[in-house]
Amino acid sequence: MEIGSLVPLLAAAIVAGTPILFAALGEVMAERSGILNLGVEGMMLVGAVMGFIFTNNTGNHWYGIMAAMIGGGCMALIHAFITVTLRGNQVVSGLALTIFGTGLSGFLGKSYQGMPTVDPFAHFSIPLLDKIPVIGPIFFQQDVLVYISFLTAIFLWYILYRTSWGLAIRSVGENPAAADAVGISVSRVRYLCTITGGILAGLGGAYLSLAYAPSWQENMTAGRGWIAVALVIFALWNPLRAIVGSYLFGGVEALTFRMQTAGIQISSFFLAMLPYLLTILVLVLVTIRLRQEAGAPSALGVAYDREER
Template sequence: MENSVWIATLAAAITAGTPILYAALGEILAERAGVLNLGVEGMMLVGAVTGFMVAVRTGNPWLGFLVALLAAGLMAAIFAFLTITLRANQVVTGLALTMFGTGLSGFLGKPYVGIPLPLSFKPVAIPFLADIPLIGPVLFRHDPLVYLTYVLVPLLWYYFYRTRPGLNLRAVGENPAAADALGVNVFALRYIYVIIGGMLAGAGGAFLSLAYAPSWLENMTAGRGWIAVALVIFAVWDPVKALLGSYLFGGVDALTYTLQAATKIAVPSFFLKMLPYILTLVVLIIATRQTLVKHIGAPGALSIPYDREER
């Protein structure tokens, strides 16, 4: 009985960490290209509400997921235009994007509060793999959007470290002037990766409203976008470490429910709900210190607008 409780908790950790993972992978792409996008929370919210709206009207969650990607990608494109073309301050623009996304999602989603989703993403057990003791129930009894991350993470890792385009991406984030001198189109690549990063943030939001808790509630991301931004630092801009970190945060989130059910000591529920955010602050402080000590951290040109004339 005790084993089944912990297996369920570990499986819940993966589910709870998946929206953070999507958003963190998107932010890694943007930051690897040298662009700091603090609008992750806003893009997640827009992805969540647009995906839910389309899924309710069409009865097709996959179509809702696709629209969520496009909507968040459009927001990222606006951010890219302001910060890459107009060279606006990336921090201020990202915060404005979060506020805009929060307000827009609340406005668009107001008529959909309390409306049930006709068809959502359901867990699908993978034959044979789901029957493996311990590992099977934890890893292979999830919905398709979770399985998608199992493919996405190794693909991104391979892309970053084993391909020429991945090398160009890292070069653009580390030294855009040198990359430009070698014929790499810095502006185009930054646009591409910021937009793709925004689409992944939208995927994280859509996962919340179409799979994790099939419904729409205002501000339903509950700070997960900010956790994803912090996680990028903790993961030192590496997709595999981002996966492990996302599941760690998801595990803390899932553990709160286990503690509420299992503990004999009356622990206030609001204190347990604080744990993921407390962990975020602790990890951010520790990871930042380690980054400074080991001199492994953000791409060299992160948050610095590139001007070809100043090469």
């Protein structure tokens, strides 16, 4: 395949991977603090419907983005309250959040089903950078949310690995008792990281309804939230590695559409399965790899009680 024919496919991979990237970055932050949130799918759906409703009622997609982030953050706040304050089971709470978010988004979006977005995000090129051969058309002829996703990943990496705040987050995820002993508020760190994760998941959902497929369709995330959770493991809890993983999954999704439009005689059901087959393969390979490298934060999924310190 020639480079010229690969460029549109790779550009489409960036677009398809962006909602997964936002959600995965949010989950990286939550899990780094020790909170496992399996409610990503539900938070993305709430973000998608809130973004769509506010955009269509105000005529401004930035209001929709704000509403989506608030919606995702509020969903995450529920999870934080259950898991941090009440010290409930994180797996059960996350699954309940996904079920709740799926139902809530369907209820809120019932009267908007199938409607197009009135003010979708449009592509615009970054001057000079868009002229770079091959790289320019792939990375710098996208919409503004794609550029924001690049910057968000870099910013979160810097926070986690180059600041004292990032050190506090990682210490809470590894050994909350030790972090508490040196004066770090475990509850505050976990609340902030979990809510940040919800905000980014809501933003990922809004990208679907305002840019990727500008409309509202019930359950339009189609499992992307679960892929984002698996991607965190693939990325070894590193925001920069999440970029690569997101675009890998996005590339598989973009490739399936290209194969269908090219008239290749493969079952559409099999093509729809490809991203999830890749997810399973990635989990198997990374699990083998984790035996040799640093794995998940030691306190991931474990509630912390100061009285037991």
